Amino acid sequence: MSSPLLEIKNLSKSFPGVKALDGVSLTLNAGSVHALMGENGAGKSTLMKCLFGVYRPDSGEIYINGERVDIGSPKAALLSGVAMVHQELSQATKLSLMENIFLGRFPLYTPYLPIINRAKMKRDTEEVFSQLGLTAEPERIMETMSVSERQMAEIAKAVSYDAKIIVFDEPTSSLTEKEAERLFGIIEALRKRGCGIIYISHKMNEILRICDTVSVMRDGKMISTEQSKDMTTEKIIRLMVGRELSEGYPKRSSKTDEVLFSAEGLIGEYSRLKSASLTLYKGEILGIAGLDGSGRTELLEAIFGISKLRSGRLMLRGKEIKNRSPREAIKNGFALLTEERRRSGIFGILDINANTVISSLDSISGLGVVSDRRAREATEKTVRRLRVKVHTEKEKIRNLSGGNQQKVILGRWLLTKPSVLLLDEPTRGVDVGAKYEIYSILASLSNEGRGIIVVSSEMPELLGICDRIAVMSGGRIAGELDARQATQEEIMTLAARFAE
Amino acid sequence: MKNDGIFVRAIDGFKERVGSYKRRFTEFSQLEGGEKARRISEILLDRAMLIILVIAIIVIAVMRPKFVSAASIINIISLTAAKLPIALGIGGAIVLTGTDISAGRIVGLTACIAASMLQMTTYVNKMFPNMATMPVWVVLLAAIVVGALIGAVNGFFVAKFKLHPFIVTLSTQLIVYGLVLLYLQIGSNAGQTLSGLDPSYLDFVSGPLFYIAGIAVPRYVLYAIILTVLIWFIWNKTVFGRNMFAVGSNEEAASVSGVNVFKTILLVFALAGATYGITGFIEGARIGSAASYTGLNYESDAIAACVIGGVSFVGGTGKVSGIVGGVLLLQIIFVGLTFLSVDQNMLYIIKGLIILFACALDMRKYLKRR
Secondary structure (H helix, E strand, C coil): CCCCCEEEEEEEEEECCEEEEEEEEEEECCCCEEEEECCCCCCHHHHHHHHCCCCCCCEEEEEECCEEECCCCHHHHHHCCEEEECCCCCCCCCCEHHHHHCCCCCCEEECCEEEECHHHHHHHHHHHHHHCCCCCCCCCEHHHCCHHHHHHHHHHHHHHCCCCEEEEECCCCCCCHHHHHHHHHHHHHHHHCCCEEEEECCCHHHHHHHCCEEEEEECCEEEEEEEHHHCCHHHHHHHHHCCCCCCCCCCCCCCCCCEEEEEEEEEECCCCCEEEEEEEECCCEEEEEECCCCCHHHHHHHHCCCCCEEEEEEEECCEEECCCCHHHHHHCCEEEECCCHHHHCCCCCCEHHHHHHHHHHHHHEECCEECHHHHHHHHHHHHHHCCCCCCCCCCEHHHCCHHHHHHHHHHHHHCCCCCEEEEECCCCCCCHHHHHHHHHHHHHHHHCCCEEEEECCCHHHHHHHCCEEEEEECCEEEEEEECCCCCHHHHHHHHCCCCC | CCCCCHHHHHHHHHHHHHHHHHHHHHHHHCCCHHHHHHHHHHHHHHCHHHHHHHHHHHHHHHHCHHHHCHHHHHHHHHHHHHHHHHHHHHHHHHHCCCCCCCHHHHHHHHHHHHHHHCECCCCCCCCCCCCCCCCHHHHHHHHHHHHHHHHHHHHHHHHHHCCCHHHHHHHHHHHHHHHHHHHCCCCCCCCCCECCECHHHHHHHHCEEEEECCEEEECHHHHHHHHHHHHHHHHHHEHHHHHHHHHHHCHHHHHHCCCCHHHHHHHHHHHHHHHHHHHHHHHHHHHCCECCCCCCCHHHHHHHHHHHCCCCCCCCCCCHHHHHHHHHHHHHHHHHHHHCCCCHHHHHHHHHHHHHHHHHHHHHCCCCCC
């Protein structure tokens, strides 16, 4: 038998204080799709960064087609046939599609003069896209494209380098169902071309469907590699977490018939919100489903006073209120956990204490002077209550895992004693263990009589924790479903109703 | 935990620190040779400025023993005190990832205002011949208010129109300079330097606080200390201070978290302006006169001191103690170089190199380790 396409042997890599990879081995055959699973921080990204030349391993070897390679930079990786389609696309968004594909190796008329042969670049781009069964718009500027289209560009770039090993890092996290299907088709085509695919994702059903082999990492070690036909979702989760997960979703029955909050006919001044109304009951968890760009985030931002409304009314406990700024919304008892934690959630460079009490400084201060004691107590209480894993409150929040960061932000809002919690993708980038902890926190908050609105792209999650699910489509509420009886198909049908 | 006194907590903190050093040492001693060397070089680099300072002091003291005499030390302390307020003000702007290049010109304007209001009644060239001697503290207040107002204008444009502070203060420093020149044209002054300052003013600022080994420590050292304590309190103990660090760390998150970002930015720049006003008031008497060029380029030393002291342009980080250290370090080096009779022109080059070096060291902390 010939040597495998890629062989990683005993790779180790340490960072100050952490052993990120501990003797990890992995074998990838040509024409196969190999899933790499693990909680955040398990070492998947570090392993891939070593393969892609971003990090240098401390020890261990990498063989491609049986030949030992030393990958010193991403450029070297590309030249050895390794390409990566990143989770967060890093592209020159102001440049065109073709310029992005040929960035760093623009075709020239003659090697002696730096004059770019744009015609050739255009032809080559079209050629690569046609190999994938797609049509290209080579001159289109990247920032005018959807995430899915930009991802296709990234894949085309990999193909243009004639990459044999392609790593997909959570490629479907911001794709719609339909776009994901198209991606799977392309992955299948790549597989048939004899490529080896490493596929990183948290979505179990997707993994079990498209992958041949599943490897699970935990704490920097390779725990298990098995044929995907021998795997089940439960087994993978057990291997990832290293223990049995007690139960899926917490049982709850706190919804009342008392209306807590309602929004009527919200139309955004600048956003794509085109008339949305909803009612939230006391003790209820209301889910909001919909495709990317259906206006889910915009709805929450409008309620929280971040974006301006052209018209519409907000009613809290039967009285009309105005949320013209986040400050006003907070005073009215609202809280918003934003979708992009790093951009608008955490204060990365500040410690846990500062991150926890920032929204409730008024309640722990007098005459503008903060009581250090009360700030510390509030932080300790939050850390205990939400079981945030930290050594001291002086630790910088950016050193925590995604799940723990999310808990701190949730705790920040709990200190403001909100009656309506707005949560935008609360479990995105959060590992499995912490996910279920967040669900049980939400359950206990609803039991306290608060109203919770959860926006999520993960339908099982919405079906599992919500009482009702409102589905958005094209800036409107396309319909409402009872979460106990709804199916994913029903949600998808509604989501497509007004889709542009 | 709740009723522990401050001493118990201090002792606990100390024990914890000793414990962590011990832990780090055992961890360190288990490392391999290459890793050990890397760790040592990292520890040294993290403290490079301090190490350079200590070496510089020792070298200069050996070559010129007078460098460590009481007179020289008091001189360094006085210079540090004079430069400190402006650095404390700019520090806040840097915490917000901004900067403030209008500082020097605001010092100039407030120095001229203070000097013009506090000239001797008997002085022939008095700018306002019919004005009686003002109470010194009224003039101090006036300088602070003028500084704070101009600072608030800076802050308003930064906060309201989301302009970069560099652009805003680049513009205001020009406007302020124009104002200084116009101000100096008042009456029959015709742009001349304002001197003949009233003894009450000179004494209030530069009079002896106390003597060490027969050498007077000027009063403005005390004012600098008071201001430092005040700024430390504002930064560390107030809602405003916490909001300032939050806005500097992540403006968008601050806004979503309910921080009044507009007010915070406005206040940071107004507070900075107030410190320039104080500096202007002190500079007039410290130098003994005020002119259109008073305060010129003061901001560059202040920004340098902040960066050396660890107030990073990355935003959201900085300590008052760091700024004090940064100003002190710069003054020690300047005075030391003068003791070594280094050419004045060389001083600029050395200053530039120090700032570059300090910034590079600072950025090391924020670059991704690979």
